[in-house]
Amino acid sequence: MTTATEGSSGLPDRRVFDALAGLGGYFELVPLDSAASGGLHSFAELYGTPELLDARIAWVAHRYGPVEPRVSASVAHLGFAARLVSPALAAACAGTVLDVPAASLLWREGSERVTSWLAGPYGAAAVPDGADGAAELLRQSLVERHLRPLGAAVRSRVRVSERLLWGNAAAAVGGAVQMISLKRPEWADRAAAIATALVERAPLAGLGHLVRPDADRPHRFFVRRSCCLYYRAPEGGKCGDCALLDSGTRARRWRSAMADPAV
Template sequence: MDVRAALADVGGLGPFFEVGTNPAEQVDPTWRPMADLYSDPLPLGERIAHVRRVLDSDDRVAASIAFQGMAARVLSAPLAMVVLHGVLPALTARTLHWRVSLTGPWPLWADAPGGEHVPDDPDAAAGRLTDLLVGEHLRPLVEAVGRQVGISERILWGNAASSVAAGKRLIGTTRPEAADRAARIAAGVLARGPFATAGERRAPAPPDVGWTFQRRSCCLYYRVRDGGLCGDCVLNLRAGR
């Protein structure tokens, strides 16, 4: 099982799916394990402050948008790996690393990543994937953001669920032969743990296959100057859209 090659393959889906694996990066001391981000308040606080300045927003909006970007980064590659290669990569909070970037999403890197095959059954595969995503990354990140800013966990888990649905959609549009499996595995993720109350699956609207996600919360982006409502936002329902 060549996990490095598989990660390179899914990285081609887009920037949120990229996880570097070049061993030469070991010499760069700016790489830090994700566990540090969840426990050290300084870098996360600086990231939220950076987003606040860029968006000219308040702390809650900045925390929500910063969280959504980070959640999408840590969940997209494992989701695509399980869907496209049947492999759950060992991208834990200790083996997955980040470093600061002021020009876009923080890059991720893992040295000599391992992995394990997941069951062919989509629901069983989704269970293994959810355990990794929630236990290693999303729950610690939700708690870390909450220590920085007074923001509802409902908003943050809605952001994470929305990122799962967005990842499923992108996999399906770029690899149409995997669209059905992506929909089944992502549905299994969204039916579990804190995702289960974050939204619901509805009849698919193109380009979605299988279902379209409708969240039960709002990421607050509408409060940014010239911002608007995301397609899956609960406020669309309230506006009768």
């Protein structure tokens, strides 16, 4: 994969980053001059510095608590997983597979939603033909480079099921497809195909699947086979993809989302 830095000829077209910003939420990924990165931490620090991860898990516990340590650890993990997965999948839909070293991806703590920036060298390659090729590149650049060390770091600090954390990662993939299909319906088929190929590969295999409730509409939703434990927080509830939801509630939520894509 071609290594690129801001301003080099290998940098993905600026329209890719604009497209990510247009999706909002967890998707935005902003190239940032390293000189302006004060107060930020790299994901490499997150994976390798226990105190930093402990602080984020404690912040989540304070925000949603009192909760069991495994609940705050899972919710913190899911937030980071969504931040990693969403721009990666959307960039692939825009035609570019990004391969960002953990040291080049920065984030800032202390807010409800983790935000992130690019500062440093990273790889970029054109999406290969077929969903399988794109999924394999994402397995290498996203799952192995980021999601695996993220899960290992969390499990080194809190006793929480490895399968639950991989379920969070699969849910992050499904959540990204849902938002893409709602906000960029022209990308829905591509996102669903790549995501399906990705979640059929180990270690995500068997942890959930995408659903298209209405064949005449592009919208996709995810049903996971585990639970992130958010419902155990005092003000928590069952997420839209939760395995604990009954089918009627799930269907009503899907209809509501399709009726109002801004939700």
